[in-house]
Amino acid sequence: MVPQSEVVIRQEELLNGRVLLVNAPTDDLLNNLPSNVNASIWTWNFNDFQYFQARQADVHFGIDLPAGEFDQAIIFVPKAKELLNYLLHNLASRLNKDASIFLVGEKKGGVERAAKQMLPFGKTLKLDSARHCQFWQMVLENTVTAKPLKDWVQRYTVATPNGDLNICALPGVFSQNRLDVGTAVFLPYLSQVTSGKIADFGCGAGVISAYLAKLNPKNRIFAMDVDAFALASTQLTFEENSLTPEQLEIKAVTGIEDAPLFLHAIVSNPPFHQGIQTDYNASENLCKTSRRHLKSGGELWIVANRFLNYPTLIEQSYKNCTIKTDQQGFKVLFASTQKNLKE
Structure with missing residues (x-):
């Protein structure tokens, strides 16, 4: 598994229920999540979509948040700052207040900068720093209405x-x-x-x-x-x-x-x-x-x-x-x- 997935597994006791993995890496993370996690994947990369589809995962390809309700979300930090804003806003429009949105990424990939983008939606806390990565939690305090495309x-x-x-x-x-x-x-x-x-x-x-x-x-x-x-x-x-x-x-x-x-x-x-x-x-x-x-x-x-x-x-x-x-x-x-x- 990639380091980001290893860091997620280190904090598995925090994960529970219907968890949406956003921009998840193509590795074996799904098979290593605890049994109390019902994981779905949202990707906009067609290569990644085919990878997860071949493994019969619950995966959604597109620019829209998948249908359904989710208890938690884990965002694997994307490259673009604007894209992370889009993801956070859409998740904040769907998840219930007090739901957790986790953020994981490499230090060299700007995870600390990315964590600051969560502040408009709730308090953030760095939970782990390992494998040259960081794992952050934000408890959703400010839900929003989804913006039109x-x-x-x-x-x-x-x-x-x-x-x-x-x-x-x-x-x-x-x-x-x-x-x-x-x-x-x-x-x-x-x-x-x-x-x-x-x-x-x-x-x-x-x-x-x-x-x-x-x-x-x-x-x-x-x-x-x-x-x-x-x-x-x-x-x-x-x-x-x-x-x-x-x-x-x-x-x-x-x-x-x-x-x-x-x-x-x-x-x-x-x-x-x-x-x-x-x-x-x-x-x-x-x-x-x-x-x-x-x-x-x-x-x-x-x-x-x-x-x-x-x-x-x-x-x-x-x-x-x-x-x-x-x-x-x-x-x-x-x-x-x-x-x-x-x-």
């Missing part, structure tokens, strides 16, 4: 060659407050992407998906992400810009292997984080295996940090890779499958 959205405008886009980003989504440098470098080249069925792998707040839809109303966009908050943000961005709903298909994925087949193009500012950890597996698999999801003559477009070895990985699979630009620390990479002359 729109109140959690951060909005900003992106200028494009085809007019402005209004972006909607929910808590915890990549580049929540402003356009990231990589996508800014990428945008001028998206007009060169072939039209048709296009997958946006790692769609985030939907900047790339919305721009491709805006460029050509005949484009059908498959917005793919592991994060339910990103998928919901992309949906909101499409609605905010009055884009045709039929252009968009939202798809939760574990990786590029879940993409549709016979795509005309795959476009990506690929993800490289899982929580606070750096993880290049999803983006490296994109370079290595995306070819099988494309039609003959299909295109791969990626923007990535210049220090990454993606051009080499792409060339091994596609036999070609063109660097369209190299600026502000990012490269825009292009490759295509061999055109079948019979088509």
Whole structure:
């Protein structure tokens, strides 16, 4: 088990009844909880959802608090401060007064800072410090009314060659407050992407998906992400810009292997984080295996940090890779499958 789960087990005598595990790690914690605990899991990570589902756990995937009543909740500290505020507010709107909300996380992951975010809802107490982690308790004194989703959205405008886009980003989504440098470098080249069925792998707040839809109303966009908050943000961005709903298909994925087949193009500012950890597996698999999801003559477009070895990985699979630009620390990479002359 990860250290956070070990610390939870150290305090198991405090746990009782219907306990909601929020952002729980994919380990064996469930099998080590006492028998008087009826545990459920809330996750917005599709990889984690599939892990728990395969173990027949009571798991909910999405941005909404699971249905039902809970006696306690344990939050495993997420990376984003705004996301923790969202979780705490939603739990405070559902749990009864005097219910306990526990918080566990690594010291290097900001658990002490996170514990201060609980103060508006009740008194906090640090119960344990071990395995480079801390375990806090807050007894709920101030319940609240749940806010509508729109109140959690951060909005900003992106200028494009085809007019402005209004972006909607929910808590915890990549580049929540402003356009990231990589996508800014990428945008001028998206007009060169072939039209048709296009997958946006790692769609985030939907900047790339919305721009491709805006460029050509005949484009059908498959917005793919592991994060339910990103998928919901992309949906909101499409609605905010009055884009045709039929252009968009939202798809939760574990990786590029879940993409549709016979795509005309795959476009990506690929993800490289899982929580606070750096993880290049999803983006490296994109370079290595995306070819099988494309039609003959299909295109791969990626923007990535210049220090990454993606051009080499792409060339091994596609036999070609063109660097369209190299600026502000990012490269825009292009490759295509061999055109079948019979088509």
